[in-house]
Amino acid sequence: MSTSMDRLRMTVARRAEADRLLSTAWCLLPLVGALIGIALSFWLFTLTFGRPYMALQMTGTIYLVGFLASLIPSVLMLYLIYMLIKRRNTHFRRTQDLFADIVATLRELSAEKGVDITGQLSLVERYLSEARMEEVERSPILWVVLCIIPIVNVFAILYVLYFLMRDWYRHERREDDMWMQVNSALTALGYRPIDTRRPEPIPHRSFFVYLVLYFILPLIWTVYWLYTLVKDPNNHMTSQARIEDDLLLVLGGTPTAPPTPPTVT
Numbered sequence: 001m002s003t004s005m006d007r008l009r010m011t012v013a014r015r016a017e018a019d020r021l022l023s024t025a026w027c028l029l030p031l032v033g034a035l036i037g038i039a040l041s042f043w044l045f046t047l048t049f050g051r052p053y054m055a056l057q058m059t060g061t062i063y064l065v066g067f068l069a070s071l072i073p074s075v076l077m078l079y080l081i082y083m084l085i086k087r088r089n090t091h092f093r094r095t096q097d098l099f100a101d102i103v104a105t106l107r108e109l110s111a112e113k114g115v116d117i118t119g120q121l122s123l124v125e126r127y128l129s130e131a132r133m134e135e136v137e138r139s140p141i142l143w144v145v146l147c148i149i150p151i152v153n154v155f156a157i158l159y160v161l162y163f164l165m166r167d168w169y170r171h172e173r174r175e176d177d178m179w180m181q182v183n184s185a186l187t188a189l190g191y192r193p194i195d196t197r198r199p200e201p202i203p204h205r206s207f208f209v210y211l212v213l214y215f216i217l218p219l220i221w222t223v224y225w226l227y228t229l230v231k232d233p234n235n236h237m238t239s240q241a242r243i244e245d246d247l248l249l250v251l252g253g254t255p256t257a258p259p260t261p262p263t264v265t
Helices: 002-013 024-048 052-057 059-113 118-134 140-146 152-188 207-216 218-252
Strands: none
Touching (some): 002 218, 059 118, 059 152, 118 152, 140 152, 152 218
């Protein structure tokens, strides 16, 4: 069992790089951009009020200052989109490797103990096959480029928001099904089941409702939409880290009571 168990430990250790938690402060970028625009408009109004000739003389400067001021939040917004897509890819890939290692480890334990857990492992492998087909990688660079192109960027940004919201929800539901089968296999092998409770599971969010609210309250809803796309994966990866640690504890030591999940306030 040492080889498969070592691979499992290495895959768990990869979460330090693959499962990146982001600050919810990133969600304020659209608001920052809007505030910069309002501040510039007010500054230009006070500077040129009653002085039309000055406004004409400063046209070039006005455009340059406005462009540079709006460029910073725009670039940061593109970087946020890049990070959101990249961490989706890295987490999904690591999770697929994780369950492949879990199946290999449990299969070796099954052979050692002479216990048949073929049914449970077959279901995990079926879910894993579905994940590999559905959770395909998406190029962060390609989508960032599409988000820059005029007109195209409107549809590109909305589609990025759509597939990130959809993919994380489906990923967590499928993962919970796999953990259920892993727990069934552990019980059959004589181990205690691991604690797979999630304090804040990812809820099902209607893209249509979000889209309508986006057009009604574009600024406020964009901030909230980004907030969900940062917070939901953060909660998911935090819960998964605890579940993985409990699994290693069960497989690598004397069975103990499962840890209490963190309290969410």
